Amino acid sequence: MNDTIQDDLWPHFETLWPDLQDVSPGILLAGGYGLFLKQQWLLSQHRSYRSGFSDSISEPGTKIFGVEPRTVIEIDRWADHTPRSTKDFDFIAGLDLIASPTEQRRLDELLKKHDFKVVPENARWQFAKAIDKDRSVVLDFHTPPPIQARSDVRVQSRRVKPQPSLGQSGIHGRENAETDGSELHPFSFKFRNLEIVLPNPVTLVLMKTVAMRDRWQASQNTTKNAAFRDLEHKPSVACFPRHPSVDRARASGG
Secondary structure, three states, rough: OOOOOOOOOOOHHHHOOOOOOOOHHOOOEHHHHHHHHHHHHHHHHHHHHOOOOOOOOOOEEEOOOOOOOEEEHHHOOOOOOOOOOOOOEEEOOOOHHOOOHHHHHHHHHHHOOOOEEEEEHHOOEEEEEEEOOOOOOEEEEEEOOOOOOOOOOOOOOOEEEOOOOOOOOOEEEEHHHHHHOOOOEEEEEOOOOOOEEEOOOOHHHHHHHHHOOOOOOHHHHHHHOHHHOOOOOOOOOOOOEHHHHHHHHHHHOO
């Protein structure tokens, strides 16, 4: 890792992530922090490859050794090689996790163990943990809406909830249609001895595009003050390695 990059969230993530994976191996890291770690990994792989050594790129069922990660825009042409920091974790929790009383109980214990507390205004899908006197790290759970009716989950006010209710325990998922299909072709990579799993690039693009649209719409709300409407103009850098099959198809004229 580049020591000049500030990452105050890593000490909290490196202990939280293995516990989450132990409760539900299908949980995915998304949002800005997922992209932040992925960009750091890509840059470290790029440097390692140029120096003659490279770790593996992985997609479930596939391991590729000794190759440089291929990106839509070549790394040497990136305008900014410094990943943006963020202040929260976004996790995609599948419907089966929301519906499982056993996994929900374990998840509730896990969040308490890591000192995450419910954010009252976004109860049970958003949690926060104080990391010093003036700062907190926020954790959001996103869940796709059920495509077909299910007896074990229900959707109410943009919340995907277990059915029957677990009361004041466990989690809800913030209903997020952009996460539908996120479990297909997840992208995993090893970073600082952790196997990190992100959703596929289509899901990440949809989530970031919709988030930017929402920020833009908020900036146009003239009933809010200028500070609320001010947008940060530096864009996020979304880095999506190409799978080798793409290159094989191009080489064969496909």
